[in-house]
Amino acid sequence: MQYTNLNKEMLENEFQAIKKEYDHIKARGLKLDMSRGKPSAEQVSLSDGMLTVLEGKDCVVNGIDYRNYGIVEGIPEARKLFCDLMGCENDEIIVCGNSSLNIMYDTIMRAIVLGVEEGSTPWCKLDKVKFICPVPGYDRHFRICEKLGIEMINVDMTPDGPDMDAVERLVSEDESIKGIWCIPKYSNPSGVTYSDETVRRFARLRPKAKDFRIFWDNSYCIHDLYDEGDTLLNLLDECKKAGNDDLAYIFASTSKVSYPGAGVAIVISSKKNIARAKDQIFTQTIGHDKINMLRHVKFFKDVDGVMAQMKKQADIMRPKFELVLSALEREFSENKILEWTNPKGGYFISVNLLDGCAKRAVQLCAEAGVKLTDAGATFPYGIDPRDRNIRIAPTYPTLDELRGATEVFCLCVKLATLEKLLSK
Numbered sequence: 001m002q003y004t005n006l007n008k009e010m011l012e013n014e015f016q017a018i019k020k021e022y023d024h025i026k027a028r029g030l031k032l033d034m035s036r037g038k039p040s041a042e043q044v045s046l047s048d049g050m051l052t053v054l055e056g057k058d059c060v061v062n063g064i065d066y067r068n069y070g071i072v073e074g075i076p077e078a079r080k081l082f083c084d085l086m087g088c089e090n091d092e093i094i095v096c097g098n099s100s101l102n103i104m105y106d107t108i109m110r111a112i113v114l115g116v117e118e119g120s121t122p123w124c125k126l127d128k129v130k131f132i133c134p135v136p137g138y139d140r141h142f143r144i145c146e147k148l149g150i151e152m153i154n155v156d157m158t159p160d161g162p163d164m165d166a167v168e169r170l171v172s173e174d175e176s177i178k179g180i181w182c183i184p185k186y187s188n189p190s191g192v193t194y195s196d197e198t199v200r201r202f203a204r205l206r207p208k209a210k211d212f213r214i215f216w217d218n219s220y221c222i223h224d225l226y227d228e229g230d231t232l233l234n235l236l237d238e239c240k241k242a243g244n245d246d247l248a249y250i251f252a253s254t255s256k257v258s259y260p261g262a263g264v265a266i267v268i269s270s271k272k273n274i275a276r277a278k279d280q281i282f283t284q285t286i287g288h289d290k291i292n293m294l295r296h297v298k299f300f301k302d303v304d305g306v307m308a309q310m311k312k313q314a315d316i317m318r319p320k321f322e323l324v325l326s327a328l329e330r331e332f333s334e335n336k337i338l339e340w341t342n343p344k345g346g347y348f349i350s351v352n353l354l355d356g357c358a359k360r361a362v363q364l365c366a367e368a369g370v371k372l373t374d375a376g377a378t379f380p381y382g383i384d385p386r387d388r389n390i391r392i393a394p395t396y397p398t399l400d401e402l403r404g405a406t407e408v409f410c411l412c413v414k415l416a417t418l419e420k421l422l423s424k
């Protein structure tokens with residue numbers, strides 16, 4: 001059945017039938033949550049060996065006591081591990097604390113207060129600062145901009161990454177555009193990985209603002225669900241080839257490798273950018289948590305150790321993604337009132353309903369006991385101009401909970417759509 005082809009009477013009959021099913025499910029008093037992109041308890045337990053991997057004597061390495069102050073750029077062993085993993089050099093990285101979002105926020109705050117490079121005007125002294133925000137995107141990126149008074153400009157995502165014609169035009173014309181948010185691999189929420197051409201176009205940008213920077217949040221860089229994962233070009237290398245060494249800050253963390261909130265986060269950039277950031281961070285802290293860095297190195301050992309862990313993570317997550325995707329396929333492959341992404345990694349499935357239906361579907365889900373990410377959250381200021389996008393986060397619930405939540409979700413999509421079609 002394709003709802004958009006039905007006449008009023010048929011729509012009304014279908015509405016009554018779906019409403020009856022919905023009321024029935026609502027009476028069950030469910031309490032399910034598909035809202036946050038968190039790993040499940042089973043996933044975080046994979047790292048519990050890390051809690052006992054260190055003894056006091058292990059913390060003295062080459063005569064340096066990691067239990068004490070110092071080493072603001074992070075311990076050499078951790079820098080080596082992340083350089084190997086991310087493809088950068090020792091002086092192009094700082095290993096920081098437990099959150100990459102925290103580093104992104106600090107990087108922007110430093111640009112606001114101190115300026116991006118020697119001699120550039122701190123953003124706080126400018127009338128206007130704008131960021132390009134590929135949409136749909138990550139709500140917390142947008143929140144940083146909103147709270148710090150940075151104006152946001154939406155640019156659409158395509159299956160290859162952000163619409164690069166729009167990005168190139170905007171940055172070349174407007175000097176108040178100082179940054180762009182990017183989640184280049186398994187993007188939150190669309191699951192898109194930027195094509196090689198997109199990465200090269202980013203590296204070759206010639207922004208009007210000399211202090212424009214790409215904020216390359218590579219949170220899901222190794223988060224493949226299948227052996228055959230997407231591949232992403234190394235932006236740092238491409239920037240060097242394009243003679244644009246200082247253009248990008250790259251961020252990542254082990255939040256979804258080991259423990260969210262107790263992992264290790266990194267920032268990578270040109271030697272010049274990293275030296276400046278290191279100097280500024282040194283004013284802020286004498287050093288990050290070196291014991292946690294060492295725990296990670298001891299536990300994972302090397303890149304192979306990290307990748308083996310990611311395979312275990314994928315084995316837990318894959319059935320959950322497949323459960324949701326097969327339900328969407330079953331319910332909406334013919335009744336084309338919903339489009340969805342089919343990611344090969346990351347943490348999310350992004351769906352588009354018919355225009356004007358997302359908020360209502362989320363509300364109907366909530367009333368039936370299924371919590372979803374707020375409609376609009378994937379857009380700056382919480383405003384989805386077409387009110388159609390919803391982010392599904394399948395990782396946290398158990399398979400049984402997810403089955404129940406997905407059933408409710410599909411029903412609510414139908415109900416919200418029928419209401420909309422009947423109101424015309």
Ligand SMILES: Cc1ncc(COP(=O)(O)O)c(C=O)c1O
Pocket residue numbers: 037098099100101102138183188217219252253254255260261265
């Ligand atoms: C795109 C993206 N960046 C950053 C984060 C948060 O990372 P961290 O835990 O390192 O602060 C998340 C968490 O969901 C995310 O989806």
